Amino acid sequence: MSGYEACAEGALAAGCGFLGYTPIQPSFGIVRRFITRCAETGATFVQMEDEISSLAAVLGAVWTGRKALTVTSGQGFAQMMEHIGLGVMLETPCVIVNVMHDGASEGIPSMPGGGDVMQARWGSHGDYEIIALAPNSPQEMFDLTVEAFSLSERYRTPVVILFDPVLGRMKDSVNIPEAAKIRVEKRKYYKGPKDGYLPYKYDEKDLIPSMVDISQGYRFHVTGLTHDEKGYPVMNDECQEWNVHRLVNKIRLFADKIVRMEEKYLEEADVAVVSYGVVSRDALTAVEAARKEGIKAGYFRLQTVWPFPEKRIAEIAAGIKRFVVPEINFGQISLEVERCSRGRAGVDAVYHAAREVGKPGSILKAIQKTNK
Amino acid sequence: METINTIQEQKHPMDDLLRMDRIPHIWCPGCGIGNAVSAFAEALRKLEYDLDKVVVVSGIGCTGRVAGYIKTDSFHTTHGRAIAFATGIKLGNPDLKVIVISGDGDLVSIGGNHFVHAARRNIDLTVICVNNFIYAMTGGQVAPTTPIPAYTTTSPFGNFEAPANVPQLAEAAGAVYVARWTALHMRRLADSIVEAFNRPGFSVVEVISPCAMYYSRINKLGDGLDMMQFYYNNSIIRHGESTDNLNIDYQKEIIVGKFVDRERPAFSESLNEWLRKDQVE
Amino acid sequence: MRIRNREKPFGIEKPVTARGQIVIIEDRCKGCGFCIEYCPNDVLRLSDKYNSKGYHPPYVAHEEECVDCGFCQMNCPDFAIFSVEVESGEREPAPAESVKR
Known part of the structure; x- marks a missing residue:
């Protein structure tokens, strides 16, 4: 398939x-x-x-x-x-x-x-x-x-x-x-009385409001404007803060639960290759090749690009010399890695051209620089 | 006087159809959008349709606020995308009656493509296009329906762009029902909305509405009442008029009526038919 | 001035006309004047007083003329006026003088 x-x-x-x-x-x-x-x-x-x-x-x-x-x-x-x-x-x-x-x-x-x-x-x-x-x-x-x-x-x-x-x-x-x-999370539905439904009244625990479907008789209104609990537009600072803080926090505060990553050979590594998507396949090949050469290379793959695994990158940064971040662009996730490592480890962004997909050469070269 | 007291306690007949906790609405005195909402509410009342199965979707702008005042499931979406959003709702649950109420700028300009293609596909929607000849909420800029040579804030020397003819656009794109009324033809408008509602397929009702704050002020046409009086004197009812003749010239006669009423298979019907065929094969 | 044309319907001695009473929710009114202008029977007038928003709401000047047609209700953009039928019964046709007004 x-x-x-x-x-x-x-x-x-x-x-x-x-x-x-x-x-x-x-x-x-x-x-x-x-x-x-x-x-x-x-x-x-x-x-x-x-x-x-x-x-x-x-x-x-x-x-x-x-x-x-x-x-x-x-x-x-x-x-x-x-x-x-x-x-x-x-x-x-x-x-x-x-x-x-x-x-x-x-x-x-x-x-x-x-x-x-x-x-x-x-x-x-x-x-x-x-x-x-x-x-x-x-x-x-x-x-x-x-x-x-x-x-x-x-x-x-x-x-x-x-x-x-x-x-x-x-x-x-x-x-x-x-x-x-196959387990898929169920939508959080409102089950209270019909006239008591507030589309954006959220639970303090998870900051997520309950949803209803059209045609269930709740007669709700939702808007793309800044809105209050009722879903009605409200144009003031207070409501904007209430609204946007929660929209950000409902993911930011629960990032640890969302983030998924894959790690290999990171114990006692000197250099960590941070990658995602198709490039990570080449990255793994390059890391394994480098380890054969005796370079202590580790492999870190983002399964969730966003939210970014900030804490884990910071932990890794404390124990290694350099990050190598190969991407098919001129540095996007490498900026995030740089931000999270806070100067504790160098960050080397590697442009992995589209034609190089399947050829780990450029990544390997970048890893090899560590020992020089 | 006792009788009056008991009557005073009675609710406005539209209170059940509108979100009264949000009234007064944001529209200016003399604006005709309230009339369009009133006609729509009247149509809902006449239809006696299960309101739980009715969805109102609006875009952005003055008329875009309509969804927030109607007490059905209602969505206030992005600028111009009300029809696209409504398409998703209708296909997601074909039992629903989906009504798009939005302005001329929203539906014909930024949402023009969605308007054309929803009509072409014949998605089962009722579109109520409130046409006030101007972008009112953004500050009175020239709209795709502004007649030549009306003044707006962005046409200080008079508008020179050819305006859109909404019924003609709708007919050409494939709408099954097209009517136009002014905000003064309340009963006919409400009846038209009822007809459009019951018609399977893409139906369009254009409502010519006064904008007392921008359009009539900058063109020195008086207030909302004067605009209404103008409609009273200058609108001509001609059912079945060819949509070619429906251009609205500046302060000239406005032809109103029901122009298109035809049958075409609606999108969800056709889709289901094809899916069934596919299964049989 | 519009003149009401009350013809005697065939076979009925006296025409039956509905009678309505108008309710004005003054604080919703924005004083656009649509109801006053387009009342078929000229029942309403603009009042001098102000509502809480500073607009002049209409007042019922000729209640006896209201036939509960409901046009003021439909024509009001602010949902501020409506009429209810109070009694429907036989009514004398209005005398000619008052019709001409």
Whole structure:
């Protein structure tokens, strides 16, 4: 099964019932798989006129009680920024799959890229937190897509899955567990009296308000404007603080529970390679090659790019000399690593060109510099 | 006087349809959006439809605030994207009746693409487009519907852009029901909304509404009442008029009526039919 | 001035006209004047007093003329006025002088 197919299967396994998309390559493999399975799963799909409306339709569908997915790439992701903001503000769970291609604007749509990492974090205007996952194999495409739905339902936020066309086309055997064994967090529904529903009255414990579906008779109102508990727009500082602090804190304070990472050979390492996505496959090869040469190299992979594993990076920074951060861009996550290491370890950003995917040479060279 | 006291205690007949805790609303004195809401509420009352199954979606702008005043499940979304958002709701749960109420700038300018494509797909939506010829909430800028040569804050020498003809756009894109009324034709407007509501497919009702604060002030057309009086004197009811003739010239006659009423298969019907075929095969 | 045309319906001795009473929720009013201008029977007038927001709400000047048509309610952008039917019964056709006003 290819990565694209695994992603579509993951979405269906998680109970996704709606796909809104606009054809853009290289993300179409997911759509193809999803829509051929629609009839049997009861899911529905719509090809919208642009990515702005794809994500808008997805947000709308979520409020009818479905889980919803949109897939995109490149410029499409840029168009979606507007509604990532709306999704955050309305606290609408949804999953956005972004297949990163190389280059700005049109770029090279068939080549892998890694330039959308910061966009996923900061792309929409205003202040918010987001969750972004970066799988690195078809199996993980499946697992992390399920996880993405789980996280989005749990934290009521849009979740971004970042990968690239190389992973999408990559074929591998994917173990799909039985439906009963797939655990997806359930949406937190309000169960009180009908007239007592406040769309943004949150629980002090987890800062997450309960949701209701359209047509259940709650007659609620939600708005993208700064709103109070009732969901009504309120234009004052106090409400803005109440609103935005919680939107940020509901993820920031629970980052430890969200963050997923993979570590290898980090004990007594001198140099740690921090990577994510397709590059991490080369990074692991490079680390293993370096260890054969006697360099104490460690491997650290981000499964959740956002929220960033700040604490763990800081811990690692205390024990090593240097970080090597290979990415298919001129330094985005390396900036985060630099921030979290707070000068305790040097950070070496490695530009891993799209044509070098599958060739760990440049990463190995960067690791080798440690001993010089 | 006893009778009056008991009557005073009676609720306004629309109190159950509106979020009375938010009234007074934000619209200026003399604005016609309240009339459109009133007509819509009247239509809901006439329909006696289960209000739990009705969803109102708005975009941004003066008319974008409508969703916040109507006591159904309601969404106030991003600028121009109300139709796209409503499309998702309708496809997510085809049993719902989804109504988009938004302004001309929202639906025809920034949301023009969504308007055209939702009509083309024939998504089962009712769109109420309140047309006040101007971007009012942002400060009276030229809108896609501003007639030539009206003054706005961004057309200080008079507007020279050709305005959009909303019914023609809707018809060309494939809407099944298109009507236009002014904010004064309250009963006909409410009846039209009822008809549009019951029509499967994409239906559009345009409401010509006075903007007393920007459009009429900068053009020295008086207040809301004067605009209403202008509609009273200059609107001509011509049902079935070709939408080619529906351009609105500056302070000229406004043709109102029901222009398009036809049948086309709605999107969700077609989709389900295809899915069924697929399963049979 | 509009003249009401009350023709005697065929077969009925006296026409039956609904009678309405108008309720004005003054504090919601923004004084746009739509109800006053478009009341078919000219029941309403603009009052001199101010409401809590500083607008002049209308007042009921000719209550006996109200036929509970509901147009003031529909035409009010602020949901501030409505009429209720108080009694519907036989009523003498208005004398000619008062009709001409």
